[in-house]
Amino acid sequence: MCGIIGFIDRTKSRMDGSSIKAALSLMNERGSGDGAGYAAYGIYPEYADYYALHVFFDNLGEPKKKVDELLQQLGEIVHQEEIPTTPQPGIKKVHIPWRYFFKPSEDLMSGKVASEKDVVTYIVMEVNANVKGATIFSSGKNMGVFKASGWPEDVANFYRIEDYKGYIWLGHNRYPTNSPGWWGGAHPFNLLNWSVVHNGEITSYGTNQRYVEGYGYKCSLFTDTEVVAYLFDLLGRQHGLSYETVVKALAPPFWDDIDRMSAKEAELNKAVRLTYGSALMNGPFAIVVGTENGIVGFTDRIKLRPLVVGENGSRLYISSEEAAIRVLDPEVKNIYTPRAGEPIIGRFIE
């Protein structure tokens, strides 16, 4: 099952995490208490120019030493601390959540790696695949993911989520089948400023995984959702596609529909399907992705998972359930359910 929420205030007016917690808890029927998480954008204005690396450490000995060394090798740690938490009876603290504010040094990376973002991507892949006892679960700027095993309200209280103020919020209430109990398996999944909450199961995972791994990503978190973050990074950042085109690649129109389009439109859609066939995601899913410029929600091509959209002024809400949106904003207007594969995009107003 799983329940998901996405929120954006397009004017970048920030909201604290308490109402997201309430809305997510409302969907507890969709979860099993084995995982919940939040992503919030705009929460670290004082460190906005640095990459906020959130890490689960099994202990602060060897794993942390290795991560520290790697970061110092490849850039500068501007600030670091344990992520503040409050013990909860419903949460067994199996990891120590830590955060670094990090500035990668571009000239230290050799070879084809070019930008700051490539350095950070490299660090995430390297640590998650090769450093035992450490998992980087969030690596964007001025944003962060907070997740653990437990019910949404317990996870929120554990991380004191109401202390953070963000203009984008994602929330996920998990009913895991793949990796229960593993904090790294809770959503959102993140790479750079891409964060993903996902309800469903990706039947094309093997194909998608082989595809992104051909570009240097390593799927090491034992959950299919991970690959969605990498697909967005590859297509959206590295290939420079618009969000609309990324969604067209991941959940494309059927050939029968393409055949009925105008010649120009059909050619474009055919080009997307031929080029990005390995990125097509199959199986049931409803997904909300947080990005640098807004949020993107979409479902699989035959809509095997629910997704509801609501709007109120500068605020856009996307969720598995209308009831959750109404908890977030009792005054919400214009509630509707998008068609299968239709991208719902909320961008900041310039």
Added chain:
Amino acid sequence: MTLGSVPPKFKVSIDRDQCMDCGRCIENCSYGVYRREGDKILIESRKCTGCLRCVAMCPRDAITLTEKPIDYRSHPLWTREVREDIIKQARSGKIILSGMGNARDLPVVYDHLLLDACQVTNPSIDPLREPMELRTYIGKKPSKLKFRKTESGDVELETKLAPNLKLNTPIMIGHMSFGAISLNSQLSMAKAVTELGTYMGTGEGGLHEALYPYQDHMIVQVASGRFGVNIDYLERGAAIEIKIGQGAKPGIGGHLPGEKVSEEVSKARMIPIGSDAISPAPHHDIYSIEDLVQLIRSLKEATEWKKPVFVKIAAVHNVAPIAAGIARSSADAVVIDGFRGGTGAAPKVFRDNVGIPIEVAISSVDQKLREQGVRNEISIIASGGIRSSADLAKSIALGADAVNIGTAALVALGCRVCGNCYRNLCPWGIATQRPELVSRLDPERGAVQVSNLIKGWTDELSELMGAAGINSIESLRGNRDRLRGYMLDEKMLNILDVLPAGV
């Protein structure tokens, strides 16, 4: 006669109580097993090849065939086959010829791979009620798309697509030449692929006039003998395939026995009637990868870059780096033919001993192309022993874009896999040029049978995909996550990159 005769392979008998003495067995057997003497039908079992034509045509089910009625003293090393080959060669001093594919009892990897299906956590998709997409494009694909802004501010596609073949189902029919098989066989298959929206190969035998109406669904072949090749031929094909090698006989050229070079074959192939058509082992203008690149470009130039060019290679030990080299050329697809691939005629020692299984070849080629970042540059077409829709689904899950079938299509036409294709006596009218035998195969009915087979497999593939929660063939391609190995050793699992059943 110090060697004497070897025991017959088959014993043919007629149940005389059942027999109505119609003589159909005599008429139908082109190998001369039956003859009439007085009012009795006599049997010479030694001539029987096991083609089962007589059994199929007997109206009373009166004929019984027993394999190996007399066997040799059993021995695990000196098998019957080994002993007979030695005796044959002691007599002839020659290379032993054989037909069809590898006949050794080696483990089949496909049979040790199991497919997945959905339960509870994701719904299976019912292809009777939901769209199911098998459409496949064969050819070069861009590795990424570029867009540009027009003067009016619109965004438009800058990337131009290379010509691709559009297949309605990922099943094509491989190259079997006119000469190796009859015109009626080619016609049957050509009608079927045209109806279904897929393609077949001409083989290295030119294109007979009768096939011109179907040329948009035919891939023409340029092999080392260059038989039948001229600009008209190249321009007629939907695509062009350069044949470097064949799974049944990697490393050696083609061989069409002179018996099969009839007048029509001689015209299509541009060789004298009755002469053996022996293609050289290598192309005499391809001694390196850069020579291949030149030939590909020459063919593309000749056809104005309108047609995809495929390169067919046998699955040999080093198949992955070879395919990667081909992917770097302007070739649009690489056809990999596994060691079980069929043939009209091949030295038995090659057919049974040279090359590697197609399953392993697909896996290592797909892997290598991905490692080198060139997987989108080329399509992978797999062939060589694809027997069923299950083999097809597994091939695609391992990483193939489409498969070529050969033997399976012939079986749909009546072939019983007796393996005597090189003798020009095929009683089913398939691997023969004798007019009285060829006329036994009606192209209209043949077309229905071949098309039925491909339709059946296509429906089964749809069902398998739907059960796995997949509604588009792209999501099966390379999806090794949906395969499990059963009773395969660890090394083999690693090469196939599949997990063992239970994990």
